[in-house]
Amino acid sequence: MQPQIPPLLLAPLIPAVGTTLQQQLYQRVKQGILQGQLAAGASLPATRQLALELQVSRNTVLNVWTQLQAEGYLTSDRQGSRISSLALPAGQTDDDSLASWPLAKRIEAFHQSPWVDTGSLPLRPGIPALNHFPMAAWRRALSQVMSHTPPQLLGYGDPFGEAELRTVLAQQLRITRGVRCDAAQIVITDGVQQALTLCVALLSNPGDHGWIEEPGYRNAKSALQAGELNIVPIPTDDQGMAPEPGHWKQASPRLIYTTPTHQYPTGAVMSAARRLALIAAAQQHQAWIIEDDYDGDFHYHGEPIMAMQGMTDNAPVIYLGSFSKTLFPALRIGFMVLPAPLVKRLQPALHQILRGGNRPEQQALTRFILNGDYRRHLGKMRRLYRQRQALLRTELQRAAGQTISLLGGDSGMHLVLPLEPHRDDVAITRKLLQAGYAPGALSTFYLTEPVQQGLVIGYGNCSDTQITAATGQLSRLLGWPG
Numbered sequence: 001m002q003p004q005i006p007p008l009l010l011a012p013l014i015p016a017v018g019t020t021l022q023q024q025l026y027q028r029v030k031q032g033i034l035q036g037q038l039a040a041g042a043s044l045p046a047t048r049q050l051a052l053e054l055q056v057s058r059n060t061v062l063n064v065w066t067q068l069q070a071e072g073y074l075t076s077d078r079q080g081s082r083i084s085s086l087a088l089p090a091g092q093t094d095d096d097s098l099a100s101w102p103l104a105k106r107i108e109a110f111h112q113s114p115w116v117d118t119g120s121l122p123l124r125p126g127i128p129a130l131n132h133f134p135m136a137a138w139r140r141a142l143s144q145v146m147s148h149t150p151p152q153l154l155g156y157g158d159p160f161g162e163a164e165l166r167t168v169l170a171q172q173l174r175i176t177r178g179v180r181c182d183a184a185q186i187v188i189t190d191g192v193q194q195a196l197t198l199c200v201a202l203l204s205n206p207g208d209h210g211w212i213e214e215p216g217y218r219n220a221k222s223a224l225q226a227g228e229l230n231i232v233p234i235p236t237d238d239q240g241m242a243p244e245p246g247h248w249k250q251a252s253p254r255l256i257y258t259t260p261t262h263q264y265p266t267g268a269v270m271s272a273a274r275r276l277a278l279i280a281a282a283q284q285h286q287a288w289i290i291e292d293d294y295d296g297d298f299h300y301h302g303e304p305i306m307a308m309q310g311m312t313d314n315a316p317v318i319y320l321g322s323f324s325k326t327l328f329p330a331l332r333i334g335f336m337v338l339p340a341p342l343v344k345r346l347q348p349a350l351h352q353i354l355r356g357g358n359r360p361e362q363q364a365l366t367r368f369i370l371n372g373d374y375r376r377h378l379g380k381m382r383r384l385y386r387q388r389q390a391l392l393r394t395e396l397q398r399a400a401g402q403t404i405s406l407l408g409g410d411s412g413m414h415l416v417l418p419l420e421p422h423r424d425d426v427a428i429t430r431k432l433l434q435a436g437y438a439p440g441a442l443s444t445f446y447l448t449e450p451v452q453q454g455l456v457i458g459y460g461n462c463s464d465t466q467i468t469a470a471t472g473q474l475s476r477l478l479g480w481p482g
Contacts, residue, residue: 005045005053008032013054021056026064033073033083040085044074109225118438122466125265125414125440125458128325129384137373138327141364149360157356161188161335165366169335172369177296178306179319181337187350188335188362192292192322193219195336198353199255199318200227202346203288208254213241215445215452217264217292220257229255233447236263240270241278253287261296261305265416265445265456267408275308282316289317295325297378300386301410309337318342323365325413325460326378333358333365385413388459392467399475413460416442419453423478428455431477437470 008028013021032038044050047065051058065081068074074081118124145153160166166183173179189195196219204210206228212220214233224231232251234243240263241256256278260270270278282289291308299305309317322334338346368374389408392415397404407416419425425441432439442454455474459467474480 005050006032006038006042008037009045009050010053013056021054022060022063025054025056025060026067029064029068030071030073033086034088036088038083040083042083043079044081044083046080106225106228110222116433118433120461121433121436121438122462123432123457123459123470124438124461125456126325126329127458127461128328128413129381129461130328131461132381132384133328134373134377137371137377138364138368141367141371141373142360144367145360145363153359153363157359157362159351159354159356161186161356162359162362162366165362166335168366168369173307173319173321173337176304177293177321178310179337180310180313181319181340185338185340185343186335187338187354188333188358189354190332190358191324191334192294192320193223193334195318195320195322195334196220196223196257196290196292197226198336198350199288199290199320200224200229201353202349203318204229204254209251210255210257211241211243211247211251211253212257212447213259213263214447215265215442217257217259217294218445220290220292221447224255224257231447236266236268238268239274240268242274243278243281248281248285252285253282255288255290256282257290257292258308259292259294260308261293262409262411264292264294265407265414265440265442267412267414267416269305269409269411270308272311275311279308279312279315279317287316289315290320291317292320294320294322295412296321297326298382298385298413299411300382300389305411314339314341326374326381327365331361331365333361385460388462388464388467389415391464392457392459392462392471395468395471396474399471399480401481407454414456414458417455417457418442419455419478421453423453425453425455428477432470432473435473437473 011028013024015021029038047061048058051061065074065076069076069081073084075084120127120130163183165188166186169186170181170183173181189198200223204227208229209232210224210229211232211234212224213236215236216233221231230251232247232253234241234247236242240260241258258270258278260275262269278289289308293307296304296307307319309315309319316339318339319337320334323331324334393406396406396417405418407418408414425443429439429441439458440456442456443451445456446452462470
């Protein structure tokens with residue numbers, strides 16, 4: 001005698017856009033099992049019989065039964081198909097039940113404010129002039145790669161990155177940044193943030209001290225927090241990071257994160273004397289210095305400031321850089337330069353952590369550099385940013401109606417406008433965001449009190465018209481005469 005067909009299976013299958021009758025039947029039986037509507041051990045009708053009832057082809061039912069059997073929902077033998085015995089959850093839980101489950105305690109250290117997508121809004125720091133990027137030249141470089149791509153290029157590559165790109169980078173860094181390295185010391189990463197995460201994972205242990213600049217780069221703090229380091233904010237002055245003897249004695253670091261060429265966000269340049277002192281002290285305390293040269297390519301008066309990494313032999317410095325500012329952020333190609341003695345020691349771990357992806361993009365970047373397109377673009381952007389910075393300075397001074405102090409120096413793509421202590425820079429940035437502008441609040445770059453109020457104003461991705469309009473909006477918010 002044929003088993004009685006459960007009513008759940010007899011409901012008509014209705015053709016619908018985006019789903020097949022087979023998918024509908026599969027989901028119906030699967031959910032019926034998971035929700036307990038089809039009991040464990042219950043026999044299912046023969047495929048021919050159910051196909052007749054549902055007015056579908058027998059193959060449709062056969063395919064569903066085969067899939068459910070492969071996934072373990074059904075068992076079949078000569079006597080037919082039956083519902084498998086599954087350990088189903090005790091009962092339905094509400095949608096928020098997982099919200100109370102325990103998470104890693106390190107998450108508590110992260111800033112809990114909601115993320116706001118400011119995209120490429122004017123005044124956002126760190127965004128280059130995207131509409132000035134030479135798309136045709138980049139498309140040509142990509143086309144050169146993809147039109148001559150062997151199948152092997154689509155597989156995993158060297159975990160350290162494409163060999164030709166690393167060779168070109170080593171030569172470029174030696175000439176333009178004074179970095180002492182060869183290709184074997186360079187590791188290609190998915191931007192500076194991954195390089196930071198790797199430094200924390202490979203060079204420190206939970207509970208170690210990690211120094212960061214105060215005020216400083218917030219994502220560096222996040223990387224150190226993820227590694228459960230004890231973060232020590234080190235004050236900065238007009239010569240950059242300024243550790244005192246007490247810092248070395250009371251909180252000897254394992255990692256020191258610094259932006260010596262153009263301190264972020266104040267723009268201070270670390271003096272040669274302080275750089276050498278930091279290297280010497282780091283050697284004495286066996287501390288690793290992470291030098292983030294995030295926008296060292298944009299220097300507008302005189303020759304670029306050379307990297308700290310190349311100042312002495314065997315400096316305990318890991319040099320970080322990326323193409324997010326010089327080209328575009330979505331490229332997600334960064335790099336780190338390891339001290340030569342570290343390469344062999346870290347190679348086994350890096351080979352297991354990294355997988356050597358983005359190979360076509362890395363090869364396209366190599367051609368972009370070798371073709372001279374990178375150098376030409378960099379030259380154009382230096383001239384453009386110099387002009388935009390000058391305009392921003394002029395417009396701010398005009399709007400204020402008096403001489404005002406601006407931080408940022410002669411480099412980079414942003415200026416800092418210090419504000420009076422009674423101002424609330426966070427509230428001001430919220431109002432500016434409502435008007436379509438996205439400067440940063442200087443106070444949010446601090447870890448400890450007291451904080452300085454101010455605005456971190458990006459000009460890289462702002463047209464002249466936007467700079468003028470933005471300073472007018474800011475003038476009205478601050479009650480300036482202009």
